[in-house]
Amino acid sequence: MLRLPALFTVPGDALAGAAAAQVRPSSRTVLAIGASLCLYEAGMALNDWADREEDAAERPHRPLPSGRIRPGAALAAAGALTVAGLALAARAGRPALTVAAPLAATVWAYDLGLKRTPAGPVAMAGARALDLLMGAAATQGRTREALPSAALLGTHTLAVTTVSRHETGGGTPLAPLAALAATAFLTQVTTRPPAGPGDAATRGLPGTTTPRAALSAVTRLRPGAAELRTALAALYATTAARPYFHAALNPSPPLTQRAVGGGIRATIPLQAALSARSGAPVTALAIAALGPLAARFAKKVSVT
Template identity: 70%
Template sequence: GVLTGAGLALAAGAGRPALAVAAPLAATVWAYDLALKHTPAGPAAMAAARGLDLLLGAAATGGGTRAALPSAALLGTHTLAVTAVSRRETTGGSVLAPLAALATTGVLTRLVTHRRTRLPAGRRAAAAPGLPGSTPAGVLATALGAAYAATAARPYFHAALNPSPPLTQRAVGGGIRATVPLQAALTARTGAVTTSLLIAALAPAGRLFARRAGMRKVSIT
């Protein structure tokens, strides 16, 4: 409760748009923790929280939430797929969830690497003319999109072939780690190359944490 209050206070300090996103985000997180986590609505609630979290960052930095809606939707879709797989990470036995996550990864990779995102006004004027993806930001987004696919797709595929608890847990871990290059790719699509690279630099830390978690025989979640 204290942390929620502090977060809402900070959001209020950033302005009304940020508070307008922070309030439903806090409500979604509490609803997930207290009631929805172990229900069929759990994955959707987690996906909504991740999408709102991205929108909160956009609102707090003055970028506006409308331009960030496509990225929030893509991140929320990825989160929905990962969370659906995680429902069976201790028991295994589900082929449909990792297959759906694998298909989702393919669609998201296509959208991130081939669909142009409308740049904010300040960056739009500075963007060099050329073919889609020919700018440094476009090239970086394509590379990070490929990294996202490589991180998530292989463990999903293995879990679909053999949905045992260990492989399902690896699929969940791969999906969680893939969030880093996905967010970096989404950031690159806005033209924020430096910020995108900083986010991508977190990927090695995620792999190190996953390796240590595996040594302790606990899930990355």
């Protein structure tokens, strides 16, 4: 029910948020990761509770319809995990809790109704974006610098969630084709350093030495920075694009489910690429190291 392999996609949200805020991860970042894990698992448990009747017809092997877990226990677990996530966010500081509260509300709203509406993918994308912002808020105390990274991660999540709406019954090639286009766009963006005042800063123009300008200059000049961004962006593209392409050619339920799984796994190299783009290569490599672990556990437990 808790889908362990998908958990490896969670820590990178807070770490990428800290990287986007241009600060090193701290103990408050660890608290934000703990809060993210709890809220993510709360969503997993609540999702199974909300889908118990649908799963009984389409996926009777799932924990609730098979009788391995009682519906009341799943709902109680979702509530307890939500409270634990908010408590950890509060320990990380008021800015983190300010982001965690709407994140928890979005998770519950999605599972209890929004996912069956056109707003479902947008809600899921918002939840991922908020999760990244919580890492920035916990570590730095503000979220402004992390907004571009949150928007890019949200775009990826929007694409994956749109494809996932057809994973049990199949559908048209439009959703995986749109996801392919989103993947190409994100790959192109993450390959480049942050745009903006940094372009002028590298030319030595006066009056442009802002923190973002300094970051852009550093990410251009640091040895291996461009190569790392390119490698991680390429890893993201190959992880996501191939199953999307297969689902576009044949949008059957099995290939659509593989596309969703590939999109979820691609979240990790995307988080790593965003961190490298923000000038945090060590954080980027640490996030990327979670990928093989997720792949290993995915062989035993489905990621979707």
